[in-house]
Amino acid sequence: ATVCTRVDERLAGVLSGRADAAGPLAECATSGLFIERFGSGEDAIYQWHSMFAHGCGEVLRQSDPARWSALNLLAARELRDRYPLDAVEHAVRGADGRLAAEIITDHWLELLLEARSVALESACIAVADAFGETADIAMVRSCCREVAGDRLGAQLHFERAQDLAHGHVESRRVRLIANLSRILISDDHSVMAAAVDAVSEALTDRALVPDRVYACALFLLGWAETRLRRDVGYSMRLLESAAQECRALGLTAVADRAAESLAFAYVHAGQFGRALQS
Numbered sequence: 001a002t003v004c005t006r007v008d009e010r011l012a013g014v015l016s017g018r019a020d021a022a023g024p025l026a027e028c029a030t031s032g033l034f035i036e037r038f039g040s041g042e043d044a045i046y047q048w049h050s051m052f053a054h055g056c057g058e059v060l061r062q063s064d065p066a067r068w069s070a071l072n073l074l075a076a077r078e079l080r081d082r083y084p085l086d087a088v089e090h091a092v093r094g095a096d097g098r099l100a101a102e103i104i105t106d107h108w109l110e111l112l113l114e115a116r117s118v119a120l121e122s123a124c125i126a127v128a129d130a131f132g133e134t135a136d137i138a139m140v141r142s143c144c145r146e147v148a149g150d151r152l153g154a155q156l157h158f159e160r161a162q163d164l165a166h167g168h169v170e171s172r173r174v175r176l177i178a179n180l181s182r183i184l185i186s187d188d189h190s191v192m193a194a195a196v197d198a199v200s201e202a203l204t205d206r207a208l209v210p211d212r213v214y215a216c217a218l219f220l221l222g223w224a225e226t227r228l229r230r231d232v233g234y235s236m237r238l239l240e241s242a243a244q245e246c247r248a249l250g251l252t253a254v255a256d257r258a259a260e261s262l263a264f265a266y267v268h269a270g271q272f273g274r275a276l277q278s
Contacts, residue, residue: 002056003071006047014078015071069094088123097131105177108140109216114253117147135165136174139181146185154185176202183224196224215249218242219258226261232269239265
């Protein structure tokens, strides 16, 4: 269970294979042994002392490399929706490049909109270093560079991503990420408008777009439509929907951004009373 720095009862049970994992965790915490407990009951989170966890990890990695890898992949799958950046780290340790890339492409947009671009880019670099650069990871990095204010870096990474995509059969998922990236990094009205239209069409295919990407993409489309000023009413409807979808999924920070953008959309439409209310 020390494969993860932080565990709750459920994760400890999954990693250890013990139905009674809560008991040993609580006993260690009560005895003051190499673990800290935060919270109580089923919501308690346990954090291993770093030196102890590192030592256990080294023992396991050297004595049973296959089990070390398998446990890290188990942790990656268990954490991918709750703590995606931690999950990417475990997928890298478990040497599963496909899983690491899937976690990033499922969660990159929410992480970017939650102002976690620095950590997201670090995860992209770790995946690229371990398994080689791919078009989707390079596109995500281009958006991280844009958020950091590095316009040239953003463009260079996106051009690199296009070269990588052209060297392989471009998947629908990669095309979606490419168009979302164009919305974020492009200042050209026609390029942004074409990307918005392409993403709008792609969102109708829920098999292609995971729920959290869908909710965040609604916000991005509403924000872009406000900038394009093609249809203010449509942009407001997109932002209203984005705020509701994000709140339903627990993406509070993105929901708040959608509400703020909605207020500005009301201003653009001359609806100052609704803007103040929003």
